[in-house]
Amino acid sequence: MNLHGKSASHGIVVGRVRLVQTTALLIDQSSVQNVDAEIARFRACIAKAKIGLEAVRDRALKNLGADKAAIFDAHLLILEDPELVDTTVEIVGSRKLNALAAFDEVARQAAAMFEAMDNEYMRERAADVRDVADRVLRQLAGVAVTDLSEIQDEVVLVCRDLAPSETAAMNPQKILGILTDLGGKTSHTAIVARTLEIPAVLGLRRITEVVTNGDWIAFDGETGEVVVNPDDATRAVFLEKQKIEKREKLELMTLVGQSNTSADGRVTQIVANIGSPEDLPGVRKYDAAGVGLYRTEFLFMDRTEAPSEEEQFQAYKAVLEGLAPLPVTIRTLDVGGDKPLAYLDIGHEDNPFLGYRAIRYCLEHPEILRTQFRAMLRASAFGNLRIMFPMIASLEELLAAKEHLEAVRKELVASGVKIADHVPVGVMIEIPSAAIISDILAQHCEFLSIGTNDLIQYTVAVDRLNERVQNLYDPFHPAVLRLMRTVIENAHKFGRKTSVCGEMGGSEAHLPLLLGMGLDEFSMAPTSILRSRRQLSGWTMKEAEALRDEVMKQSRSADIESILMQAEARKRNDLKGRPST
Amino acid sequence: MEKTVRILNEEGLHARPAGLFVKKASEFVSTVEVRANGMAKNGKSIMALMSLGLAKDAEITITAKGADASAAVEALVDLVAKKFQL
Numbered sequence: 001m002n003l004h005g006k007s008a009s010h011g012i013v014v015g016r017v018r019l020v021q022t023t024a025l026l027i028d029q030s031s032v033q034n035v036d037a038e039i040a041r042f043r044a045c046i047a048k049a050k051i052g053l054e055a056v057r058d059r060a061l062k063n064l065g066a067d068k069a070a071i072f073d074a075h076l077l078i079l080e081d082p083e084l085v086d087t088t089v090e091i092v093g094s095r096k097l098n099a100l101a102a103f104d105e106v107a108r109q110a111a112a113m114f115e116a117m118d119n120e121y122m123r124e125r126a127a128d129v130r131d132v133a134d135r136v137l138r139q140l141a142g143v144a145v146t147d148l149s150e151i152q153d154e155v156v157l158v159c160r161d162l163a164p165s166e167t168a169a170m171n172p173q174k175i176l177g178i179l180t181d182l183g184g185k186t187s188h189t190a191i192v193a194r195t196l197e198i199p200a201v202l203g204l205r206r207i208t209e210v211v212t213n214g215d216w217i218a219f220d221g222e223t224g225e226v227v228v229n230p231d232d233a234t235r236a237v238f239l240e241k242q243k244i245e246k247r248e249k250l251e252l253m254t255l256v257g258q259s260n261t262s263a264d265g266r267v268t269q270i271v272a273n274i275g276s277p278e279d280l281p282g283v284r285k286y287d288a289a290g291v292g293l294y295r296t297e298f299l300f301m302d303r304t305e306a307p308s309e310e311e312q313f314q315a316y317k318a319v320l321e322g323l324a325p326l327p328v329t330i331r332t333l334d335v336g337g338d339k340p341l342a343y344l345d346i347g348h349e350d351n352p353f354l355g356y357r358a359i360r361y362c363l364e365h366p367e368i369l370r371t372q373f374r375a376m377l378r379a380s381a382f383g384n385l386r387i388m389f390p391m392i393a394s395l396e397e398l399l400a401a402k403e404h405l406e407a408v409r410k411e412l413v414a415s416g417v418k419i420a421d422h423v424p425v426g427v428m429i430e431i432p433s434a435a436i437i438s439d440i441l442a443q444h445c446e447f448l449s450i451g452t453n454d455l456i457q458y459t460v461a462v463d464r465l466n467e468r469v470q471n472l473y474d475p476f477h478p479a480v481l482r483l484m485r486t487v488i489e490n491a492h493k494f495g496r497k498t499s500v501c502g503e504m505g506g507s508e509a510h511l512p513l514l515l516g517m518g519l520d521e522f523s524m525a526p527t528s529i530l531r532s533r534r535q536l537s538g539w540t541m542k543e544a545e546a547l548r549d550e551v552m553k554q555s556r557s558a559d560i561e562s563i564l565m566q567a568e569a570r571k572r573n574d575l576k577g578r579p580s581t
Numbered sequence: 582m583e584k585t586v587r588i589l590n591e592e593g594l595h596a597r598p599a600g601l602f603v604k605k606a607s608e609f610v611s612t613v614e615v616r617a618n619g620m621a622k623n624g625k626s627i628m629a630l631m632s633l634g635l636a637k638d639a640e641i642t643i644t645a646k647g648a649d650a651s652a653a654v655e656a657l658v659d660l661v662a663k664k665f666q667l
Contacts, residue, residue: 074596077603077627084628110628117634121595125631128596308637310591 003204003226005179008190010222010527011199012242013177014235017215018155019208020148025141027104031096038092042099043085045139050079052135052147053165059149060168064195067277067318071128072165078132084110100140107133120304131163151175156217160208162189172196177219179207179226191278201226251576252530256287260533262515264540269521270529271327273501277318282526287533290326290384292449292523293501294319296372297334305343306368312375320383327384329449329499329523331428332372332401334358334390344368353454353463358391363400373408380420388426388449393433395440402444428501430454435483439490448491449523452502456480475504476557476564481513485552488517499523508535508572509564515539516548538571582651583644590664593636596627598665603627605660611647613657624657 032038057072078084084106091102107129114126138144148157148170157175161182167189175198183189183202193200199221211217211228218238219226227234260270271292272283276299283291299307299315307315320328335341336349336357344365349355362369376387389401402425412419426447429435435455438448452475457464459480462473474480484500491498499521504510506524511532514522522532547567554560590598606613606624613624617639622629624643635641641661645653 070597074600074627077600081626081628082623083626113628113632117632119634119636121592122631122634125596129628308591 001210001228003207003210003228005201005204005207005224005226006184007222007224008183008202009178009193009198009200011177011197012218012220012238012245013156013199014216014218014230014238014242015154015156015176017158017211017213017217018151018153019211019213020157020159021208022160025100025137025143027101027137027141028098029101030098032092032098033096035093035096038099039089042088042092042103042140045099045136046079046085049132049135049139050076053079053132055149056165056169063172064168064192068168068192072168075128075132075165078129079136084133100137103133103136103140107137127163131165134163135165148175156219158207158211158217167192170196172198177217177221178202179204179217179219181205181208195278195281252534255530255533256285258533258537260289260536262536262539262541262544264542266515266541268515268519268536269499270532270536271329271499271521271523272526272529273505273523274319274526277315277322279526280319280322283323286526286529288326288526288529290323291319291328292499292505292521294328294330295334296331300333300335300341300344303343306371309371309375312372313378316376316379316385317382320379320385322383324383327386329386329388329426330376331388331390332359332369333362336361353457359389359397359401360391363397363404366404369401369404370408373405374412377409377412377419377423378417380423381418385420386424386426386447388428388447390428390451391430391454392427392441393431395437395444398427398441398444429487430458432459432483435487438487439493442491442494442496445496447497447499448487449499449501449521450484450487450504452480452484452500452504455483455502459483474557475507475510476561478552478554478557478560481551481560484514485517485548488519492518497521506532508532509561509568511535512539512544512547512567512571513551513564515541516544516546534575535568535571538575582646582654583642584654584658585640585642586658586661588635588637588639588641588661591637593639594630594633596631599627599630601665602630602657602660605656606653609645609647609649609653609656611645611650611653613653614644614646616642616644 053072053076057069060069060072087106088099088103091097092099111126111129114129115123117123148166151171151174154174154176156177156179158179161180178189178193178198178200180189180202181204190200190202201219201221201224204226216229218230218235261267269289271290272288273293274283274291275295299312316330335344336346336352336355346356346361376385379385389398392398424446426449427441427445428449428451429438430451434441442448453464456473456475460472460474460477462469464473488498497520500514500519501523505522506528508531524532551560551563588594603625615622615624615630617633617635620633622633643654643657
């Protein structure tokens with residue numbers, strides 16, 4: 001049987017199912033004779049739950065870091081909270097109700113109280129109360145707490161959903177993969193799976209209904225494809241893909257610590273695209289030379305109000321401090337288009353990609369931009385900050401954004417806040433108008449960064465989310481490549497460096513072409529870095545420039561694509577067997 | 582013994598600061614009560630404190646009763662005033 005879910009964490013897995021069922025607890029309202037004994041039993045169960053929860057906290061501290069473990073300190077306080085414990089004891093005493101029913105009643109009321117609060121953060125705490133209460137209820141009912149830390153065989157975990165305390169308790173060495181009915185790419189489980197590099201497909205809706213313990217399962221965390229009890233042929237296909245994936249990963253890991261240089265020694269930066277401080281382990285593991293694009297919009301998503309200056313400061317500081325002295329390029333809020341936010345009140349637009357988004361919105365809501373600048377500049381004291389603006393179409397927009405930045409800088413300096421002496425400012429080149437006037441923009445900023453996803457869609461006039469014109473969205477279009485070459489050359493004329501941070505930045509096929517154009521920095525998903533490093537090491541500038549000239553002579557994108565694909569494949573095969581030096 | 586103090590940290594009385602408050606309050610034998618928005622809550626209960634839903638700039642009155650009441654109030658006021666930085 002085949003199922004399809006949401007890709008949450010990449011990797012190929014073939015393994016046996018461990019189905020984790022959350023059995024509903026039977027809670028009856030029976031009364032107790034010996035009230036004192038019941039209260040003593042209740043207190044003993046709290047103590048046992050505490051031991052379990054402390055183990056979860058310690059494991060989280062070890063596997064996930066202090067940040068993620070902090071929530072379990074709060075869980076421990078909830079567990080022994082007098083409001084929960086004393087009220088339960090009182091009910092057992094006064095109504096002679098059994099402790100299970102009494103505690104369930106009290107915990108439900110507490111969760112409901114949080115759910116009724118008018119602040120999203122507090123409403124989410126209801127889940128914490130339920131998570132903690134569930135531990136105690138299971139102790140009281142004598143039902144085993146689902147303890148994923150006890151899993152000793154290597155298994156594929158299949159469950160409806162995972163609570164934070166459950167994911168924290170897992171032994172990542174024993175969990176080959178995770179499949180759940182609920183959840184999506186940004187859910188807690190997905191984030192933890194990516195942090196621990198456990199392949200995962202979520203949102204499968206009914207996987208828990210169609211598998212049983214011991215079933216075989218094969219899945220691809222990248223495509224979201226899941227096969228239950230695969231036949232021999234399918235199994236062999238997955239195992240082969242897995243073998244290739246593993247071998248390549250090992251090979252690539254030998255490149256950690258090496259420099260990002262072409263075969264003839266030209267140094268190029270290969271840096272990472274990230275969305276939050278949670279991506280830092282990957283940035284370090286894959287040896288990025290810094291961050292070329294920190295997308296701040298994730299901080300603003302899935303919530304009901306904009307994050308405070310303090311919250312932003314903490315996130316930016318975590319990244320800057322965590323990677324210092326490596327450079328970190330933070331992009332100001334890029335919302336609208338395909339990333340609408342309810343509380344920003346952008347409203348419905350017929351053409352959101354041509355509408356009110358990114359810097360256009362921010363310049364009309366300077367309070368949002370200035371709060372972001374304050375947080376960034378305060379964080380600049382802890383690392384090597386660079387700031388860039390998305391969706392710049394004209395010099396006026398760049399100058400307006402820089403004015404706000406300067407005003408905030410002066411305010412902070414005047415109030416004695418410590419900030420970096422110098423913070424380079426750059427422009428994202430995503431709109432053809434910006435590419436065409438890149439010589440003008442380059443004189444008013446310190447670096448340019450080409451966002452290819454948008455630059456392509458605006459150059460060829462294709463909405464990249466409209467499926468009917470997907471075939472026209474063309475990263476090999478000569479017009480796109482000419483624009484990019486213009487940008488790089490214009491930047492160099494004024495001594496500015498240029499980076500590419502869209503999908504094309506991590507495309508091995510484009511790498512030699514961009515190298516030949518003189519690109520200074522490639523920014524990409526951390527997992528693509530070592531592959532690009534290997535490809536880069538195979539090219540001399542002379543070869544790359546010859547390839548560039550050949551490509552730029554072509555009139556058709558199909559010809560460009562085949563030239564680049566062949567060149568890349570040829571080089572990759574040459575490089576693969578070669579021992580690293 | 583009681584004192585009024587303003588919450589200065591950006592996130593207000595979220596789980597982490599509320600947890601630190603409870604831990605500190607529990608170091609004392611005195612009872613601790615926190616009053617705000619016309620409600621009085623047990624200062625040794627993280628859930629009670631969070632249920633006040635206090636944001637930055639809210640004023641709270643901390644009252645303690647017992648043998649070490651004044652030390653408790655001083656320590657807690659200090660914690661809040663220092664934005665819960667230990």
